[in-house]
Amino acid sequence: MDELVIARSLFGMTMGVHIIYATLGVGLPFMVLIAELMYQKTKDKDYALMANRWTKGFAVLLGVAIPTGTIAGVQLSLLWPGFMEVVGRVIALPFQIEIYAFFLEALFMSIYVYAADRLSPIMRIVSVTLVAFGASASAILITNVHAFQGTPDGFEIVDGKFVNIDPWEAFFNRSFFITAGHVTVSALMTGAFVIASIAAYKMIRQRGNTREYKFHHKALMMGLVIGGIFSLLTSLNGHESAQQLYQYQPEKLAAAEGLFETQRYAPLAIGGYTDKEEREVKWAIEVPWALSFLSDDAFDTEVLGLEEWPEEEWPPLFVHTLFNSMVGIGSLLLLLSIVGFTWYKILKRKKFPRWLMWGFIATGPLAMTAIEFGWIFACTGRQPWIIYHVMKTEEAVTTSGNIGLLFVLFLIVYIILMISTVLVLRYYFNRNPISEELDQ
Amino acid sequence: MSEAFYAITLIWGLVFIYAVMATIDFGAGFWSMIYLNRNNTKATNIANRYLSPSWEVTNVFIVAIVVALFSFFPGATFTLGTVLLIPGSIIILLLALRSAFLVFSHSASSNYKRILTIISGITGFLIPALLICVLPITHGNFIETTNGAERLLLGELLTSPSVYAFMAFAISSTLFLSSLLLSDYSNVSGDQEAYDTYRRDAILVGPISLAMAALLVLTIRNEALWLYENLMNYIPWLIGSIATFALGYASLFIPRKTGVGIPRLAMISIVVQYLLASYAYGSAHLPYIVYPNVTIETGFTDPATFRALIVTYIVAFFILTPGFIYFWRLFLKDKRYLKQNES
Numbered sequence: 060m061d062e063l064v065i066a067r068s069l070f071g072m073t074m075g076v077h078i079i080y081a082t083l084g085v086g087l088p089f090m091v092l093i094a095e096l097m098y099q100k101t102k103d104k105d106y107a108l109m110a111n112r113w114t115k116g117f118a119v120l121l122g123v124a125i126p127t128g129t130i131a132g133v134q135l136s137l138l139w140p141g142f143m144e145v146v147g148r149v150i151a152l153p154f155q156i157e158i159y160a161f162f163l164e165a166l167f168m169s170i171y172v173y174a175a176d177r178l179s180p181i182m183r184i185v186s187v188t189l190v191a192f193g194a195s196a197s198a199i200l201i202t203n204v205h206a207f208q209g210t211p212d213g214f215e216i217v218d219g220k221f222v223n224i225d226p227w228e229a230f231f232n233r234s235f236f237i238t239a240g241h242v243t244v245s246a247l248m249t250g251a252f253v254i255a256s257i258a259a260y261k262m263i264r265q266r267g268n269t270r271e272y273k274f275h276h277k278a279l280m281m282g283l284v285i286g287g288i289f290s291l292l293t294s295l296n297g298h299e300s301a302q303q304l305y306q307y308q309p310e311k312l313a314a315a316e317g318l319f320e321t322q323r324y325a326p327l328a329i330g331g332y333t334d335k336e337e338r339e340v341k342w343a344i345e346v347p348w349a350l351s352f353l354s355d356d357a358f359d360t361e362v363l364g365l366e367e368w369p370e371e372e373w374p375p376l377f378v379h380t381l382f383n384s385m386v387g388i389g390s391l392l393l394l395l396s397i398v399g400f401t402w403y404k405i406l407k408r409k410k411f412p413r414w415l416m417w418g419f420i421a422t423g424p425l426a427m428t429a430i431e432f433g434w435i436f437a438c439t440g441r442q443p444w445i446i447y448h449v450m451k452t453e454e455a456v457t458t459s460g461n462i463g464l465l466f467v468l469f470l471i472v473y474i475i476l477m478i479s480t481v482l483v484l485r486y487y488f489n490r491n492p493i494s495e496e497l498d499q
Numbered sequence: 500m501s502e503a504f505y506a507i508t509l510i511w512g513l514v515f516i517y518a519v520m521a522t523i524d525f526g527a528g529f530w531s532m533i534y535l536n537r538n539n540t541k542a543t544n545i546a547n548r549y550l551s552p553s554w555e556v557t558n559v560f561i562v563a564i565v566v567a568l569f570s571f572f573p574g575a576t577f578t579l580g581t582v583l584l585i586p587g588s589i590i591i592l593l594l595a596l597r598s599a600f601l602v603f604s605h606s607a608s609s610n611y612k613r614i615l616t617i618i619s620g621i622t623g624f625l626i627p628a629l630l631i632c633v634l635p636i637t638h639g640n641f642i643e644t645t646n647g648a649e650r651l652l653l654g655e656l657l658t659s660p661s662v663y664a665f666m667a668f669a670i671s672s673t674l675f676l677s678s679l680l681l682s683d684y685s686n687v688s689g690d691q692e693a694y695d696t697y698r699r700d701a702i703l704v705g706p707i708s709l710a711m712a713a714l715l716v717l718t719i720r721n722e723a724l725w726l727y728e729n730l731m732n733y734i735p736w737l738i739g740s741i742a743t744f745a746l747g748y749a750s751l752f753i754p755r756k757t758g759v760g761i762p763r764l765a766m767i768s769i770v771v772q773y774l775l776a777s778y779a780y781g782s783a784h785l786p787y788i789v790y791p792n793v794t795i796e797t798g799f800t801d802p803a804t805f806r807a808l809i810v811t812y813i814v815a816f817f818i819l820t821p822g823f824i825y826f827w828r829l830f831l832k833d834k835r836y837l838k839q840n841e842s
Binding site: 133147167461465468476 | 562570572573574577580581587600648650804807808811815818819830835836
């Protein structure tokens with residue numbers, strides 16, 4: 060295999076691992092905050108207990124989120140020195156500001172975890188809020204660089220050199236707000252559904268209407284409501300993201316939809332797979348005119364097809380499947396939370412049927428899968444460019460070789476970290492079961 | 500003075516802060532491993548009590564340095580990123596394992612604490628030894644350029660006496676600085692036994708670290724004459740550094756009412772010693788970031804980016820300083836934290 064593919068696989072693997080922890084690092088502190096606020100409103104001790112237990116889990120996850128984030132940050136310079144040279148000149152600001160957010164998060168995380176017994180209740184909430192703020196800010200700022208890669212702004216190129224650099228214009232590039240919004244709301248959604256999953260799993264193993272069952276029921280409803288709200292926001296924002304692709308990265312949209320011919324009244328292909336030889340999406344359900352309408356709110360919108368670009372500039376065509384899966388999962392999650400809410404609050408049924416419980420258990424893993432698909436789509440859909448229409452990925456990659464060996468080393472370490480995360484979490488929560496804490 | 504000079508000074512400042520914080524952090528991990536099997540577990544507790552809250556913050560500094568480097572000197576990023584691929588990757592792998600297991604050990608049972616302590620102890624001296632290799636690599640002898648592509652000569656690197664002198668210096672300094680800080684820390688906590696242990700360690704390692712520093716300068720003369728000649732322009736700084744070492748070392752023997760030695764004074768003098776020495780080394784290294792191709796002028800970022808970055812530094816300084824002070828007061832000054840008996 061050539062070095063470019065291995066370098067991309069290595070960095071992709073790092074991001075694939077890191078975003079699991081980073082997403083929960085954004086989503087969980089928000090749930091903790093909601094639980095703290097619910098406790099203040101209802102004075103129901105269960106919510107305080109939730110906040111407490113989720114923080115314990117979050118602290119363990121952060122133990123991997125921070126080092127994998129460190130790896131991602133350093134690996135950028137090691138694997139993509141050509142890219143980071145441009146980053147340093149043009150889009151250094153988000154990285155730099157992210158460091159401050161990272162400091163804020165690390166300082167107050169240590170304070171919250173190791174000095175909890177000496178903090179006043181106000182300072183505890185302030186600390187956890189700053190942790191949540193630091194985590195979200197980190198995510199938004201890193202996404203800022205990703206947005207820049209898709210819509211590079213704030214410089215001109217004269218004779219191959221970057222001149223007239225305006226770092227703030229690069230920072231506030233065209234797709235920053237929508238892209239950062241997408242990452243944030245989808246992370247909040249995922250955090251909520253992971254909570255819902257765990258609660259549903261615990262409920263299904265309980266017999267009868269025990270105290271513990273009620274505790275998990277509250278957590279489940281909280282997860283479903285917050286998850287539902289943010290999956291709705293994610294889908295609204297996702298629609299804007301797609302329109303933004305239509306405007307700024309049309310070949311990415313064409314690849315996502317498997318559209319080869321430029322046309323008005325373009326159909327939307329749902330499902331199926333893109334066949335490069337026959338230049339069509341096979342086995343898809345086609346909704347006539349829908350793509351044109353979704354792209355720019357009018358049926359006669361002309362949507363550019365892949366034929367407009369030379370084949371070597373096409374993104375890989377499997378992104379159609381990733382894109383569909385992401386949208387499909389998002390819609391399913393929204394549906395599940397609406398059904399759950401309706402069942403309990405409007406139909407006033409006290410118990411959920413078993414099939415629905417299994418649906419709830421699936422929400423967390425599904426949401427995380429959608430996050431992974433979304434990231435892979437966003438980054439491979441930009442290929443062959445590392446900076447859209449400015450620099451190709453192959454120009455940025457390191458020339459030093461030996462990446463295959465590193466790939467294996469990192470793979471081993473990630474496996475160790477992921478397995479130990481699960482073991483540590485299981486150990487901790489088995490030793491401190493909820494039934495004991497409820498009795499106190 | 501040029502903007503590039505201010506930028507490199509800022510980076511060197513960050514490197515220095517990280518070097519001090521990290522050596523203490525890594526050293527504390529090492530000591531807690533060494534004293535794991537002792538019956539007087541207080542020395543271990545002291546090390547852990549310092550280590551638990553501080554590593555996360557220390558860890559951020561390493562990312563801060565990398566980011567500052569490619570933001571201010573993107574021209575150096577290409578060379579450094581390329582030649583540091585292997586050593587850099589190994590460092591971040593070890594760091595990741597260490598950080599994760601430090602957090603895990605907080606939630607795990609005491610059966611696992613042993614192995615977790617050993618991991619943190621071994622990485623505690625491996626990481627500084629590897630980190631410091633970045634310095635001899637920037638001296639330029641281990642970089643080969645073929646067809647415009649730079650490559651690190653790993654074989655040559657691993658057989659260079661200079662590299663081993665740097666490693667020995669890093670390890671002995673790690674142990675010296677951390678034993679000093681921990682002796683001060685245990686003194687503040689009022690833990691006489693731990694204080695005696697760490698004071699003895701400091702007395703033992705101190706002269707070794709100074710000898711290693713001298714050895715290091717000698718190997719520089721053989722392998723990077725340009726650097727050695729520049730360094731000789733900073734003789735007064737080096738003498739000052741030796742003098743502050745003498746002061747710090749002597750203050751470990753000054754009798755007091757409750758015992759022997761003033762660890763706080765020793766700690767401060769030794770930090771000043773390293774500051775003077777690193778100023779001399781850093782200045783002698785200029786204008787090169789990586790000898791002989793990358794200087795601070797050729798590697799410097801766009802002026803507009805530089806100014807924007809400085810603005811964020813100033814804003815962040817005012818936002819983060821209260822956080823650092825709060826942190827300091829909770830963990831390094833609060834008697835309730837220092838004196839607690841951790842199980």
